[in-house]
Amino acid sequence: MIDDLYSAKILTLVANMPRAGRLPAPQASAEKTAKLCGSRIVVDVVVQDGKVVDYAQEVSACALGQAAAAILGANVVGAELSDIELARDSLRAMLKANGSPPAGRFAELAVLEPVKDYPARHASTLLAFEATVEAVRKATGVGETRTSTAGAA
Numbered sequence: 001m002i003d004d005l006y007s008a009k010i011l012t013l014v015a016n017m018p019r020a021g022r023l024p025a026p027q028a029s030a031e032k033t034a035k036l037c038g039s040r041i042v043v044d045v046v047v048q049d050g051k052v053v054d055y056a057q058e059v060s061a062c063a064l065g066q067a068a069a070a071i072l073g074a075n076v077v078g079a080e081l082s083d084i085e086l087a088r089d090s091l092r093a094m095l096k097a098n099g100s101p102p103a104g105r106f107a108e109l110a111v112l113e114p115v116k117d118y119p120a121r122h123a124s125t126l127l128a129f130e131a132t133v134e135a136v137r138k139a140t141g142v143g144e145t146r147t148s149t150a151g152a153a
């Protein structure tokens with residue numbers, strides 16, 4: 001079972017973290033920490049015409065959180081807030097409610113499906129998406145109507 005959780009694909013994603021670091025002049029930033037494990041992520045965004053045009057992330061998380069951040073970093077440029085929220089919500093449903101894996105630009109998140117059997121890892125796996133939604137909302141001035149807590153397992 002542990003081999004499914006830390007598959008070669010997940011470890012490859014971790015080893016090739018895209019958009020690592022910080023932006024020199026972000027439009028908005030957000031920081032999230034998973035209370036259970038201490039994983040932390042800081043994201044910086046620049047948004048134009050409702051789409052992410054630049055993105056950076058500083059990730060200090062387990063391999064699963066890093067893998068989710070890697071998939072996000074590889075696919076977030078060009079995404080709208082609704083795309084990122086849908087991916088976050090689909091990832092959460094996949095982990096917590098046996099939902100289908102995310103589709104579209106973030107479909108690669110399906111590689112994290114085995115995490116559903118490890119509730120203590122859910123918060124870290126969702127962290128990058130939680131932080132990115134918050135940062136894009138700040139950049140666009142859109143208020144959050146739904147509440148979502150990365151630290152809840």
